[in-house]
Amino acid sequence: MKKLLAAVALTVIIGAITVTGMTMQSTGEQNEEMMTGRSLFNYAAATGNIEPVSEGIPVTPRLLEHGEWVFRGMCIGCHGIDGDGNGAVWELGALYAKEHVLPRKPRDFTEAVYKLRSTPSGSLPTDKDLFTSISRGLVLNQDMPAFQYLPERDRWAVVAYIKTFSDRWEEEAEWQEDPIEISEPPLPTAESVEAGKEVYKLMQCEQCHGPTGKGDGPSAPGLEDDAGLPIIPRDFTDASQFVGSSEPKGIYQTFTTGLDGTPMPSFADFLDETQRWQLVWYVISLRTEFDLETTRAKMTAEGVNMVAQLESTAAQQ
Ligand code: HEC
Ligand code: HEC
Structure with a gap:
């Protein structure tokens, strides 16, 4: 009998704790809803x-708490508990598993110097830039994994959290x-690719990236990033090696804004709009699988599809 009473008492206590916990949680949710009009x-x-498909989430204590949890x-x-890039994979790898050391140091969020930005050289990236980098990863050599499988709100939350460092x-x-x-890319032509080759020479891209874009220019050996680690100029023949977007607009962005923290400079002040697109198409033309006619046909088809879509939406209205 005593045992039974004890069991009943215990159940009641656990029940009470659970109910209190749930009430507290739902009060938290209600506060959140009162502040933002929506629950996380x-x-x-x-x-x-x-x-991103959504426009981001307002930064509230609740969002930051969620971001810390994801982080x-x-x-x-x-990236380390303090966000300085000195996590165990980095620190212990260097001590115990030299053959598995990451080729790049994980980003130090306390410095807030970012490679992939839609903003000019030296400035901070947008939240969307960070979201995109975290989703795509910087997967060259498998160093920074892609997190596109995380629900979008987790990615927004961790973006807000890493900014607190x-x-x-x-x-x-x-x-x-x-x-x-960045405007829509113009259709490439044999002439514009040829003109791009001249821009590539004029800007001395080949000093680092090499005459055929293999990343083997005369200045390539000995280049270092801001962490003092050797860094190799990108090999343009293989688009899968890109850490940013390898689409035309992505390449335009890379050489216009530069990759901060690396020797890859910004060419924003040296090129006009025509030269930029010529350069984009020349860089793309260095890919092993590049074919001008196929690229033109694909772009034309996509352009035609866009017109077709607009027409069908107009017809529905
Ligand atoms: C396996 C190790 C690893 C993990 C796990 C990892 N990162 Fe990274 N991260 C890196 C490395 C290495 C770099 C630097 C890559 C480079 O410079 O090319 C990096 C770079 C970044 C950058 C900088 C992008 C830029 O434009 O400079 C951001 C932002 C970032 N990581 C966020 C995150 C977030 C958020 C998570 C967790 C959801 C995460 N990382 C998990 C290794 C990692
Ligand atoms: C001083 C050497 C240097 C010069 C000059 C240079 N680059 Fe780079 N570039 C680099 C390095 C190093 C990287 C690799 C950065 C990394 O791995 O994060 C790079 C990366 C790139 C990338 C790849 C970005 C990605 O998403 O992976 C592109 C595109 C690029 N450079 C274009 C150019 C163009 C076009 C020019 C000339 C207008 C040029 N670069 C001039 C050193 C240079």
Whole structure:
């Protein structure tokens, strides 16, 4: 009998704890809803996308808490609990498993210097830039994995959280630069690719990337990134080696804004719009599988599809 009473008492206590816990949680959710008009869990849970489908989530204490949880689960192994890039994979790898050391140091979020930005050289990236990098990964040599499988809200939350490691975000909020403008790429022609070759020479891209884009130019040996690690100029013959987007607009962005923290400079001040697209198409033409006619046909078909879609939407209205 005593045993039974004890069991009943225990059940009641556990029940009470559970109910209190649930009430506390739902009060938290209600507060969140009062502040933002929406609960965190009503936000986009899309997966598999690289570009965000939603516009981001307002930064609240609840979002940052969620971001910290994602960060501790997925990122500290490499980026470290303090976000300085000194996680166990980096520190212990160098001590115990030299053959598996990451070729690049995980980004130090306390410095807030980022490679992949739609914003001019030297400035902070946009939240969307960070979201895109985390989703696509910087997968050359398998160093920074792709996290596109995480629900979109987890990715927004971790973006907000990694920004808390550096004061730069608050200090520069007032004069944060806008993303550069990139128009739709023009159709490449044999002439524009040929003209791009001249721009490539004129800008001395081949000093680092080599005359045929294999990353073997005369300045290539001895290049280092800001962490003091050797870095090889990208091999343009293989698009899968790109850490950023290898699409025409992505290449335009890379040489216009530069990759901060690496020897890859920004050429924003040296090229006009025509030269930029010529250069984009020349860089793409160095790919092993590149074929001008196929590329033109594909782009034309996509352009035609866009027109067709517009017409059918217009017809429905
Ligand atoms: C296996 C190790 C590893 C893990 C896990 C990892 N990263 Fe990274 N991360 C790296 C490395 C290495 C780099 C630097 C890559 C480079 O410079 O090319 C990097 C770079 C970055 C960058 C910088 C992109 C830029 O434009 O400079 C961001 C942002 C980032 N990581 C976020 C995250 C987040 C968020 C997570 C967890 C969801 C995460 N990383 C998990 C290794 C890792
Ligand atoms: C001083 C050497 C240097 C010069 C000059 C240079 N690059 Fe680079 N570039 C690099 C390095 C190093 C990388 C690799 C960065 C990395 O791995 O993060 C790179 C990477 C790139 C990438 C690949 C980005 C990605 O997503 O992986 C592109 C595109 C590029 N460069 C284009 C150019 C063009 C076009 C020019 C000339 C207008 C040029 N580069 C001039 C050193 C240079």
